[in-house]
Amino acid sequence: MDEPAELPKTAYSGFLLAMLATVLCAFAYLVYGPGLENGFAGFGALFAIPFAIGALIGGLGWASYNTIGCLIAPVALFAILFPLVYFGVGEGLVCIMMVLPFWLAGGIGGALAALLIKIRREEAEQAEQAADGGTRLKVSAALLIPFAVIFAEEMAPPQWQTRSVSRSVTIQASADTVWSMLIAVPDIADTEGTATFAHDLIGIPRPSDAALVKRGDTLVREAEWGPDIRFEEHVDDIVSGKRIAWTFVFPDGSVQAHTDKHIDPDGPILKIARGGYTLTQTGPNEVTLNLTTSYQMRTRLGWYFELWGEVLLGDVQGNVLAVIKTRAEA
Template sequence: MTRLKHKYGLLIIGIVIGIAYGLITRLVFGYKATLASVTYLFIIPTILGIIPLMFADTDKLKSYRNIIFIPWLTVSTFFLTMFLIGLEDFICLLVLAGPFFILGTIGALLFRLVQINNHKSKGKLLTLVLVPFLFAPIENYIKTPSETYSTISEVVILSKPEVIWDNIVEVKTIKKGEYNSGFFNSVGIPRPISATVEKKEIDGQRIGKFEGGLKFIETITEYEDFKKVSFDIEIDPKTVRQKVFDQHVLNGNYFTFVDATYKLTELNNGQVKLTLLSSYRLTSTINFYGKFWGDIILSDFQNRLLSVIKARCEKKKQQVLTLCENHALANGLARLSH
């Protein structure tokens, strides 16, 4: 133990300082900026990879294994600390993981290159820790672009349009056994529970309920029987959970649900293609990264919901067929008895 402390003592101190720096920046910038700013998502991870190596000697800097292992150890411990003290949920850390691990490694490689070749003063390089605090105010003055994106999912159902229509305009309570929960549900994304409609016409209100009490207040904007229904979406702020991810996304200013549309297209052989298109708006300086995760999470949600609708409609069709077959059989037996 003494030998390990002697050999890696300063480096361990560097890792601890790196973790402390990460926590300070998280507290300073707050949850509203964490997933939506260049400063937090790109600059801080780079510096986080550099800080521990400022306490490493030249021999340790020459090892590429250290250049990868040390930043990853720092970021992992930083993430674990935030999770344990409740600063971030697991899904938040999942979103942050790519930039932090990749840019932390890149920062370490750049530091190695500069330090080995030029022997810059580590004291001067330490001033890098101030960069986020200088850049963040500038970023706040940059006009934040607002862009709308759409995610589309489709499923082919062997059923009548009327049956499908009854299962999309209103959605009866979805039991746990019906819904095939996935990875995102297990890490905090609430599953749908039901949807009720005040009146089935334009301007009618539709209430979508989700696990944990979350409610979507939806206003019907298009309504064409058995063909198409669209509605604007607003989140009831009183129903947003106090979980970190929900506060990040649903109570933040950079992600907003816009609308959703169900469309039915009749195919051959008694099949119907059901299309669900959802739109959302991102307002941040890193919309491209938000779109990456928005598309993944929303597509997963839509596909699982459509699977429930498909199963319900085809089960209903099978029940009707069975009823008809039983009725025909009963009629046949009755004729034979006469």
């Protein structure tokens, strides 16, 4: 009986390479094209897509590289891909840092899955041509899974979850002195405040100005971060010398334009809702100032994004409180 004809190894590699290109292009369209609102913060985009990419890269490396090389390959690709995304399409570091752990884990997991398929394929006592064709069918079917997950997440978005972040500072100054700085904090220099992960490493602009104005019957704190970011805090609770609270309003797209396009503070998966200061007299010429920010998010990975909210919003709050403390104690 004649042996089945062997397919060239380059044919199988070419097939996997084409599938890899298809996945990358489809994902780029989903994230940067129209219509994707909830999917990029779910399991499909954060884990299933890099898992598929890792499996394809692992498959491409079967013929030429050892096991360690196949596992490292997805990490190497992402090390190239993320800088291209950052410099090429202007993706912010906030989003990149958030997705990076999932993409690394998913990519390595996909490569491990490809290794398992390789081992089973080598053990199978079948003609190479038949095995190759079956593998192609399995790969083609597997590549549909990430996009099926994304579609399902779009069709059935998770419920909104409410979270809050608070920071406090003790200030050696009178309550009147500190209160005046809650009403207005003008002309904040870049050198004021404290070093933070959010501002100094991620690149979120620092607060540069805040002023309380009256618009009809409404008090509005007009806030600026850096030279370009603007938003408003519409005051709805104020007790002079004790507390002031507000609802956030974002009149334009300056926040996401100068931080990260996917971090919309009043968007489909995140809403920065409320904020406020509470001032408490704790001793002679000593007060404790508390700043709280409440937000809502809609994701199935709330535990993970809550950690990022604690870090990023906490850094912003800590920096603002440091500015007020330094000025009040001067």
